[in-house]
Amino acid sequence: SRIGGMVNQVIKMKIRFKYSIAIVCLLSVSSIAAQSKEIKQVEAAVEGLRQAMIHPTTASLDQYVMDELSYGHSGGKIEDKETFEANLLNGNSDFLDISLSNQTIKIYKKTAIVRHNLFAKTHDKGKEEGEVKLHIMTVWVKDKKQWKMIARQAIKH
Template sequence: MKTLIAFALILTVSFVRAQTPVSPSAGAVAAKKTISGVEKAVLAAEKQRFEAQMKKDYAMLDRVLADDLVYNHSNGNTDNKQSYIQSIRDGKSQYDSIESQGQEVRVYGNTAIINGKCLIKATNNGETINTTLKYTDVYVRKGNQWQMVTWQSLRVPN
């Protein structure tokens, strides 16, 4: 009988402990997400693209933008690769600065999706733009090169 009571007591204590939430210890540190080499390569391509837009580096834009690019601007306009590069060449789109305010990249085989936020200072068809954008863009690996195949952005209300 003593054995049965001891067993029931142990079982009850185990059940109660299993139901009690466990809080992290005071010394516990949240684990940081490590970025893989592939994710770093995609983010590097994104950084090169931003810099190429500002510096009017058409050769770099030609490498990092896919031939079948669909570029949806925050104002609702859409460009393909040729019209987008031409708008920069003609001065219709002039990027003064693009400041990343956070990016998250997810990789699925040869495809990568970036969700980001950036501050854009630019001129578009004579209109000064100083706005924060949230965006999603998609890169596809072609050989050793990551190329952007689509961009979709929206303005964040001030």
Template sequence: MKKFVLSVAASLLLASSAFASTADESAVNDAMQRLSAAMTAADAQQMKDLTADTLSYGHSNGLVQNQTEFVTTIASGQTKYRRIDLTQTVTTVTGDSAVMRDHFTGTVVEPDGKVNDVALNVLLVWQKQHGAWKLLARQAFH
């Protein structure tokens, strides 16, 4: 009987852990979709709310921005995203951290008015802070 109870308890722990992980993965994916929408809308407050104060946002050209630079560049219209599509997304949650990989395609309007179609691979690190998932780091690459 003792073995049976331990077996059931272990099964319940594994099931609850898998459910929590799936729920967290969904929450991280949702946060990424909201961040993409905020970037397209140039919504400074939403971008700030979805990113960590210590954000490190790396572009494929080597430029690295902090949270203020990232938000200001988009909110000011210096860089305008017309479209952002994320595919091939894989999200792995470990505790209060999550690693996300995806393929980013989009249309960007540069300050000189030039329209560019972009296709990049991206690595993102998310951290759960006070119950909310925040983007901590991002690096794009070709």
């Protein structure tokens, strides 16, 4: 009968709707899981660079910094990768300790924007020991399977 056919159509539509909702939920969960995995990888890269800046070697710095680096200091000075690494390796920039707080990470495909507060104890070549408090924004790109910093800008806290 005609009513029976309409009932069957309504039942089929409800089933399709439930499957559609289930698929959307599964895709959302897998997308959130992938985003969470990427955030953990960026956090690990930020931590790796923090350690590399305290105990610098060319190999450890290269692991976390892109060749095209633009490294902006709070006073306006901008360094390329070569200068950034050289200053850490020769002691012109000497970090005794670096603490990061209030970190946020936003990921857009293969780019991440990281913001945090930095507190560091320093002993730069030719200077007394000192402390620095900065607000930092860094930009990271995924280079093959490794997140690397391509840009950094600091302002005084």
